[in-house]
Amino acid sequence: MTTTLDRPASSPPPAVGRLVDQFEKGLDAPICLTWELTYACNLSCVHCLSSSGKRDPRELDTAQCKAIIDELQRMQVFYVNIGGGEPTVRPDFWELVDYATSHQVGVKFSTNGLKIDKAVAQRLAASDYVDVQISLDGATAEVNDAVRGPGSFDMAIKALQNLADAGFADAKISVVVTRHNVSQLDEFKALADNFGATLRITRLRPSGRGADVWDDLHPLPGQQRELYDWLVANGEGVLTGDSFFHLAAFAEPGSGGLPGLNLCGAGRVVCLIDPIGDVYACPFAIHENFLAGNIQSDGGFQTIWQQSELFLELREPQNAGACTKCAHFDACRGGCMAAKFFTGLPLAGPDPECVQGFGEALLAGERTAPTANKDHSRGVPLTLMTRPPSRDCDENPLAGFAPV
Ligand code: SF4
Ligand code: SF4
Numbered sequence: 196m197t198t199t200l201d202r203p204a205s206s207p208p209p210a211v212g213r214l215v216d217q218f219e220k221g222l223d224a225p226i227c228l229t230w231e232l233t234y235a236c237n238l239s240c241v242h243c244l245s246s247s248g249k250r251d252p253r254e255l256d257t258a259q260c261k262a263i264i265d266e267l268q269r270m271q272v273f274y275v276n277i278g279g280g281e282p283t284v285r286p287d288f289w290e291l292v293d294y295a296t297s298h299q300v301g302v303k304f305s306t307n308g309l310k311i312d313k314a315v316a317q318r319l320a321a322s323d324y325v326d327v328q329i330s331l332d333g334a335t336a337e338v339n340d341a342v343r344g345p346g347s348f349d350m351a352i353k354a355l356q357n358l359a360d361a362g363f364a365d366a367k368i369s370v371v372v373t374r375h376n377v378s379q380l381d382e383f384k385a386l387a388d389n390f391g392a393t394l395r396i397t398r399l400r401p402s403g404r405g406a407d408v409w410d411d412l413h414p415l416p417g418q419q420r421e422l423y424d425w426l427v428a429n430g431e432g433v434l435t436g437d438s439f440f441h442l443a444a445f446a447e448p449g450s451g452g453l454p455g456l457n458l459c460g461a462g463r464v465v466c467l468i469d470p471i472g473d474v475y476a477c478p479f480a481i482h483e484n485f486l487a488g489n490i491q492s493d494g495g496f497q498t499i500w501q502q503s504e505l506f507l508e509l510r511e512p513q514n515a516g517a518c519t520k521c522a523h524f525d526a527c528r529g530g531c532m533a534a535k536f537f538t539g540l541p542l543a544g545p546d547p548e549c550v551q552g553f554g555e556a557l558l559a560g561e562r563t564a565p566t567a568n569k570d571h572s573r574g575v576p577l578t579l580m581t582r583p584p585s586r587d588c589d590e591n592p593l594a595g596f597a598p599v
Contacts, residue, residue: 234571248573274301308354316361334382441530444523462509479533516543539564
């Protein structure tokens with residue numbers, strides 16, 4: 196299931212006319228709706244964008260979830276990205292998936308692989324309306340498990356094998372690109388090819404627990420270039436969720452750069468429903484500043500999407516500050532709102548990973564990063580105690596020796 200926000204990196208841009216102008220003003224229904232069904236998770240990944248771990252006692256029940264699906268069907272939302280937490284730990288998960296697909300709402304769900312045994316894989320292979328995305332943040336157990344926890348690599352590979360054995364067509368391997376796995380992109384691609392799967396790579400944002408490890412994990416400036424070059428050379432058949440548009444500024448102005456939506460879609464074409472029915476502008480912006488309303492108490496999803504003050508405001512032209520003077524503005528548009536917000540940078544200005552170097556200068560200055568207003572971590576989250584192999588190019592002279 197491929198959307199405008201999740202097309203192969205080298206596929207041509209949508210026949211836009213000025214589709215981007217329509218996106219900027221917002222659509223009647225989101226084209227990229229993420230629904231986190233639960234904050235409960237068996238893992239404690241260091242960079243979890245929703246700080247998941249424990250179930251929220253106010254989690255929506257089965258009937259409430261079905262009512263949301265009914266509303267999505269009425270709004271003609273054709274598919275929903277389901278995540279968490281680990282969504283498959285909800286006892287009613289499969290019931291909700293079946294309910295959605297039988298109501299013309301296709302499902303793409305993200306999982307660490309926990310429940311994808313042989314029987315489940317066969318059941319999934321029998322459906323045309325369910326897509327599965329297995330999270331993997333290292334092409335080797337050593338690199339993956341340092342971020343996602345011991346045993347998580349083997350669990351994900353087992354799930355991929357079960358899906359392949361069951362004949363499930365085109366599973367996705369979803370990778371958050373970090374400083375430690377950016378050199379493994381070819382290996383990820385080979386792994387995906389080996390399972391008949393598609394590689395999906397996305398940007399590490401400093402959201403949730405990701406804020407605590409972003410300084411250690413986000414790709415270094417040279418690696419940003421490496422990533423851009425890899426996407427240009429190998430992007431065909433690789434999905435990106437349009438999350439690397441800040442890298443488009445590497446291209447010569449006017450030369451095109453990376454295809455895809457080069458616009459922050461928050462509240463315009465993208466949003467998040469969280470496990471208690473709170474609606475946020477973007478999955479990476481779980482903070483009260485980006486909370487548009489609650490489905491249970493504010494008149495339902497459609498009302499929030501179409502009428503909330505926050506979303507109407509986000510659909511107005513945004514102040515891009517100094518970025519408007521940049522020769523690369525048309526390609527990069529100042530980058531990601533969430534990345535700026537959670538690193539304490541002004542929203543009207545450059546992205547923290549601005550490829551022209553302006554973000555680094557700002558990061559070195561005075562700033563106050565906001566604290567997350569929701570944390571569902573189970574006690575002490577996994578820390579990077581098991582360091583991925585250090586390399587000569589690692590900027591920290593103690594890398595590999597000092598516990599973090
Ligand atoms: S805040 Fe960032 S991740 Fe969210 S829609 Fe905007 S650019 Fe994408
Ligand atoms: S200055 Fe702004 S528009 Fe220019 S490359 Fe950096 S983030 Fe993008």
